[in-house]
Structure formats: C-alpha cells, structure tokens
Amino acid sequence: MSQTVDRALSILPLLAQGPADLGQVAERLGVHKSTALRLLRTLHAHGLVHRQQDQRYRLGARLFALAQEAVESLDVREIAHPHLVRLGERTGHTVHLAVREEGEVLYIDKVESRYPVRMYSRIGKPVAITVAAVAKLLLADLPEPERRSFAERLDYPAYTPRSTPDAAAFLKELATVRAQGWATDLGGHEESINCVAAPIRGADGRVVAAMSVSAPNVVIGTEELLALLPLVRRTAEAVSREYSGAPPAA
Amino acid sequence: MSQTVDRALSILPLLAQGPADLGQVAERLGVHKSTALRLLRTLHAHGLVHRQQDQRYRLGARLFALAQEAVESLDVREIAHPHLVRLGERTGHTVHLAVREEGEVLYIDKVESRYPVRMYSRIGKPVAITVAAVAKLLLADLPEPERRSFAERLDYPAYTPRSTPDAAAFLKELATVRAQGWATDLGGHEESINCVAAPIRGADGRVVAAMSVSAPNVVIGTEELLALLPLVRRTAEAVSREYSGAPPAA
DNA sequence: AACGACTGTTGCACAGTACGCAACGCATAC
C-alpha cells in the first residue's frame, strides 16, 4: 500500500464530518502542515475537496459527479429501473433497489412515494443492515459460515422495540428469509414504517440485488402492504430474468 | 502536488466510465502494472474502488457514502429543504436546488414531480451550464470580468434550437438575469421542458444558491409555468432570509 | 499604531518510499 495515497485518502472521511482548516487536517493525520497542504492541493486539483471562503476545506463537487457516474453504470440498476418506476406507479409507495458491497448494503435506486408522508432515505446511503428487508435478503444468500461470522461482527442498534436484538435472532431471521425467498421489515427501523422485499438473482441463482416497497402504516396497514408481496416478487423475478439475459417483456 | 496521489486519483474518473482490469488501468495511467496494482489496492482499502467477481475494478461504495455525507452537511441545503418540499407540494412539479462550485453548477437537492412524466436529473450531476435557469442565476452573480472570461471558456452545445448559441448571447442573457433577479430556461436543454428559477442570497447579497421549478410542456404550458414565478421568488426569498440568520417563519 | 499570535505558504536537504523490472503462479486457450 502506498503511504502517500493512504494519507491523502484518509482526509476524505475526515472532511465528511464537516469542514476543517489546514492545521486540523495536519493534526488529525499526524503529519506536518506542509505535508497536509500538499495532499490537500492534490485532492483539490482533482476536485475532491473544495476550499470555501473562510479557507477551510470541505468535500468537493467531483465526488458527487463520480458517485453519480458510478451508480449509473451499474447494469442491475439500469435493467431494474423501469420496473421500479412501474411498481411505484402501481402501488404509489416508495420503491428501493439495493446491493451488497464489501460488507455494506446500500441503496442504488429509489422511486419516491406519491404520498406526502415519505420515508427518509437516499441513494448511496448505507442501509440499517440488521433490520432492513433488502439487507436480510442480500445477507441470507451468503454461504453459511460467512453469514455467521458476519452476523457476529455486527452491532445491533435498538432502533425500535421490534429491531433485531442480536446475532442469534438475526441468523434465525436470515434462515427464514432464505427459505421463503422474501423478507419484511415491520417497524424494525422506524416504528411506523413497514417494508416488503424480494430478491433479484443472476443467472447462477445468486442474489445480486434486492428491491422493496416501503410505506408508513398511517398510509397503508401491514395487511395491505403484505398483500403487495406477490406483485413485488413478480417484479423482482421479471428483473432477474432480464438480468440473466432474457429479452424484456413487451 | 504529489505525483503518487495524483496518479491514484486519476484512476477514479477512469473507472467512472466503466469497470476496467489492471492492465487497462496501468496502460491508461501510463505506469507499470505493479504500480497500478499498488495504487488500486490503496484505493480499495479505503473503499473507493471495488473489485467485482471478474476481477475488474469499479468505483466503490464509500464514494457514495462520502458524497452523501458531504451533501447533507451543506447548510444551505438543510435550510432550503423544507421550503423545496412545500413548493413541490403546492406546484406538483420538480423542484431543484443548485450551487456553483469551481466553475461547475450542480444540483444538491431535488423534489420529484408528482406527475408521471418526469424530467431526468440527479443530485450531484453537473448542470448544463449554458442553458439551465439555475446556472444563469449563479453565474450572473459573478463580477463582470470573471463572468466574461468564464463565459468565453465555455462550450455551447446546441442541445436544442433554443440553446444559448455562444458566449456573446450568454453574457447578454446573464446581464438580463442579473437585472431582473430571476431566470428561465424555455426549452434550451430539452425541447419540451421549461424552467423558472430564483436566487438564494446570503447576508452580503451574494447569490449562494438557486432554486427552480421545472415541468414538461405536455403537463403545463409556458404561460402557466411563468405564473408560478412569484411563488418561486417568494420561496427563494424566505430561504435567503433564513439563511442570513432570520428565524424560520411559523 | 505597534505588537504579538495565529494561519497558510515556500524552498530545501535528506531519506524514506514509490517506481519499474523481472520472475513467478495460475488460469484459460490452442
């Protein structure tokens, strides 16, 4: 690994917490000011950091552009998108698409609910991995030993009383999800929000992504949301077929 | 500037165009494979690149997370957001918030239209700077010499017959926008899409951001959209006041 | 108004570190 690059990249998460001046960056990196300056200048030249009027540095615009270009070149996303839109139109609720990467699960696409009461989420934001329906599907597909060791390394924040409490409960839930081929999150992340999700599989049967429909229970009851499950599953299967090479249905 | 970091960061835009294997990265960087490998490993350790099953590299998840954290810590965005949502609810159309940074204009927030026919845009995506209404506002605020030299460095792509054709026309338009305090884009980017925008100013009167309402003319005519201008301007002024330190209105 | 304290900036000598080379392991193709 390259020391210089390592140091430079360590600046990014540091600035993600908020703007910082040269001295702060140097101190938190544990290097001389002149070194920090050179690194910041290089990052600046690439647009990854931006210097605001008060001379402090914060993350720059190119970072957004890069993230956008990256998300748009994901082929699952490209294939799934029209299906998500159609599902959004038919149900009126928020639709998400998520993938697993390096031990994180993150949303890569989203169609907003047409109801005024919306849930908060953002493309690119890591998902609450122990409770989200899409996360359960993506992790349930891991081979058993990996799944176990992963589950044991996680934290289990008690977002609500219905949140997954510990690794044992999580592994049990994953087994259920794996067997039934779909997942739910009933108030496990936010008290009033429910979620149903289905897996998208590649040609080899592995789960490559997961999609979900979410709605606050002030808008639609748990029963009614669960009634959407067949539709969600059919949509996910249509995406799976297309992703595996089948031509899109007319 | 640091050569090593410079090379490492050059990998990112390269991968943004699509996944690439080690040889391709090395070649396009003009370095030896072993050098490219070391750089990629460092980027990988920071989560900025991801290695997919076929061993090729693509941009990684942390990039999204960083971009998200960055955009969420912008205080203009935080203040403006509820106003955008309300404007979205009242008009039903797509609402954008944009800022200028390092010679680019980019969207930092968005409320989706509730109509099925939506315009395409994404948070983080650089704006078509020569035609977008928000871009005109942000650039019109630059001091005259800077504005001129900037306008002359731009390309003027002819997205439609109504696109700004050249620097002279653009500067004239900017003068108008500056004088009237609002801007439009009537089919300059996409034939059928119109836009009205108003500036958000800081305590010193400088334009710090701009917000717009956009709609395809199949949904709402030009006249009707222009009729929304007073509402957009009032909203922008409310955000300006709050951003300058005034308490939010009840 | 002069001072001090603070910040960001520059040039430089040193050595630490990133560089390219060459050889290796490992697949798939022929």
Place this chain on the structure above:
DNA sequence: GTATGCGTTGCGTACTGTGCAACAGTCGTT
C-alpha cells in the same frame, strides 16, 4: 502438452515525498 494472457511478488534504484525552518499575511490586542 504447450502457449499466451492475466494478476502477483520481491527487490534495487533513484525519484519523490517528507519535515524543518523561515516567510508572509491577517486578525485581535494592548
């Protein structure tokens, strides 16, 4: 079975990044 292509490793060299010290600019203080 051989051959070609890929990613990977270890290593000597010298390039390049490093910290130091001195400078410049800005703010707040006395």
